Amino acid sequence: xxxxxxxxxxxxxxxxxxxxxxxxxxxxxxxxxxxxxxxxxxxxxxxxxxxxxxxxxxxxxxxxxxxxxxxxxxxxxxxxxxxxxxxxxxxxxxxxxxxxxxxxxxxxxxxxxxxxxxxxxxxxxxxxxxxxxxxxxxxxxxxxxxxxxxxxxxxxxxxxxxxxxxxxxxxxxxxxxxxxxxxxxxxxxxxxxxxxxxxxxxxxxxxxxxxxxxxxxxxxxxxxxxxxxxxxxxxxxxxxxxxxxxxxxxxxxxxxxxxxxxxxxxxxxxxxxxxxxxxxxxxx
Ligand SMILES: Cc1ncc(C[n+]2csc(CCOP(=O)(O)OP(=O)(O)O)c2C)c(N)n1
Ligand code: SF4
Numbered sequence: 001x002x003x004x005x006x007x008x009x010x011x012x013x014x015x016x017x018x019x020x021x022x023x024x025x026x027x028x029x030x031x032x033x034x035x036x037x038x039x040x041x042x043x044x045x046x047x048x049x050x051x052x053x054x055x056x057x058x059x060x061x062x063x064x065x066x067x068x069x070x071x072x073x074x075x076x077x078x079x080x081x082x083x084x085x086x087x088x089x090x091x092x093x094x095x096x097x098x099x100x101x102x103x104x105x106x107x108x109x110x111x112x113x114x115x116x117x118x119x120x121x122x123x124x125x126x127x128x129x130x131x132x133x134x135x136x137x138x139x140x141x142x143x144x145x146x147x148x149x150x151x152x153x154x155x156x157x158x159x160x161x162x163x164x165x166x167x168x169x170x171x172x173x174x175x176x177x178x179x180x181x182x183x184x185x186x187x188x189x190x191x192x193x194x195x196x197x198x199x200x201x202x203x204x205x206x207x208x209x210x211x212x213x214x215x216x217x218x219x220x221x222x223x224x225x226x227x228x229x230x231x232x233x234x235x236x237x238x239x240x241x242x243x244x245x246x247x248x249x250x251x252x253x254x255x256x257x258x259x260x261x262x263x264x265x266x267x268x269x270x271x272x273x274x275x276x277x278x279x280x281x282x283x284x
Contacts, residue, residue, distance in 0.1 A: 018043040021053055023073045029064060032221075034185030034211030038132055039071050041183070041209075042101065044192035046074075049199060056099045059088040061113060063105035064139045065132035065211065074101075082112030085120040088127050093265050099199060102129045107137040110146040110166050117168075121175035124203040126263040130195070131168065131206070132185070134213035134220065142216035154216075168208055169245045173238055173257055178203030180241065180257040181234075184227045185211040190253065197255060203263035210251070226251045234258040 021043040029035050046056060056074035060066035062081035069076025075098075079087045088102045109117055109131045120127065135152070137143040144157050146166035153160055172180050179201040183191040191209060198205035210227065212220035226249075234255035235241050241257035 016047050016050055016053075018047045021046045021056075021073050023071050025070050027067065027071050029067070030215045032212075032214040033064065033138075034134065034209075034213070034220075035065055035068070035132055037185045037188045038065075038130070038191065038209055038211050039068060041185075041188045041191035041195055042068065042103075042130070043072065044188065045195035045199060048192065048196045051099055051199075055097065056101065057088075057091055057095075058101045058103060059091065060084050060103040061105075061108040062139070063108045063137070064213075065103060065105035065134075066108055068103035068130075082108050083116065084108065085113060085116040085127070085129065089120060089123070089125050092125055092127055096126070096265060100127050101199070102127055104129065104131045105138065105145075106131060106133045106135060106147045106166075106168075107140075107143075107145040110168060114146070114166075118171070118175045121172050121177040121204050121206065123264045124176055124178055124261050125265075126202055126204070128195070128198045128205045128207065130209060132209050132211035133168070134211055134217060135165075136213050136216050138213040138216060152217075167245075169206070169256065170242060172206040173242055173245065176204070176261065177206045177257075178259045178261050178263070179205035179255070180245075181205075181207045181255040182253050183207055183209045184223065184251075184253055185209055186224045187227070187253070190229075194253075194255060197258075201258060203259070203261055223251070227253055229253050236260060 053074045058069040058072050058074050059077045060069050061084040069078050084102050084104050088100050092100045135147045137145050144161050150162050151160040169180055179198055181194045183194045198207050236259050
């Protein structure tokens with residue numbers, strides 16, 4: 001190994017590429033699953049921001065989409081179903097120096113994790129919450145989720161559930177999220193751009209990514225013909241954003257709201273106790 005002489009400047013590091021953020025694990029999603037390109041968009045966004053992998057943590061719950069942390073070369077936490085935001089909030093409060101991404105599915109994030117979603121938006125913790133929405137529980141074989149259309153007919157819900165579907169973007173906005181956007185897994189560059197903007201934006205950033213489950217909802221392959229770009233720039237007016245979201249067709253992509261509420265915790269709110277201090281308190 002070449003050693004630097006005393007006082008000699010280190011050579012500049014080569015810029016990180018998307019590949020540098022990928023782990024050596026080969027994803028085991030079904031061929032054609034939208035989550036493959038969501039993974040590439042995340043690694044492209046991290047490369048665009050040149051964040052060191054060891055300064056990024058990816059937190060998830062359980063589901064096909066929640067496998068994302070294992071496929072990145074960043075720190076990762078694959079926790080219990082529906083609790084990704086609780087774990088991520090604790091991490092961000094204890095280590096505000098880290099960039100924390102949270103990967104979830106519509107079942108994980110809006111059903112069992114629904115309450116955490118509301119309060120993470122309300123607290124405006126500086127996290128980027130990425131929900132891969134396929135309007136179905138993929139990992140547990142096709143049950144309807146909170147975003148499933150009321151008339152989606154399946155073996156598990158013949159004739160559909162008849163239940164009104166959840167509207168995550170409006171709920172995020174009404175609960176206090178500071179950044180609200182919609183992306184599509186079939187557009188990896190557009191998604192990477194939105195994710196980079198979300199990561200840079202202070203406070204709670206919520207990115208809904210329409211990510212087809214080709215196994216249990218093969219008709220979602222048709223989403224690529226339905227999506228279209230947002231015709232206008234992001235607004236910081238919540239009422240305008242709400243009108244825009246409520247009146248679109250659910251396939252309008254782009255940043256819909258970018259607010260300026262102060263994030264929690266503020267710069268001076270880092271946890272002061274070290275792990276050693278906490279362990280000492282519990283020592284026999
Ligand atoms: C407490 C608990 N309840 C239920 C489950 C079973 N479970 C595992 S994954 C999953 C659904 C995941 O669906 P979704 O979040 O939509 O993600 P996808 O697999 O579609 O990406 C469920 C219900 C579990 N692991 N733990
Ligand atoms: S079941 Fe659906 S969401 Fe899960 S890996 Fe297969 S295609 Fe993707």
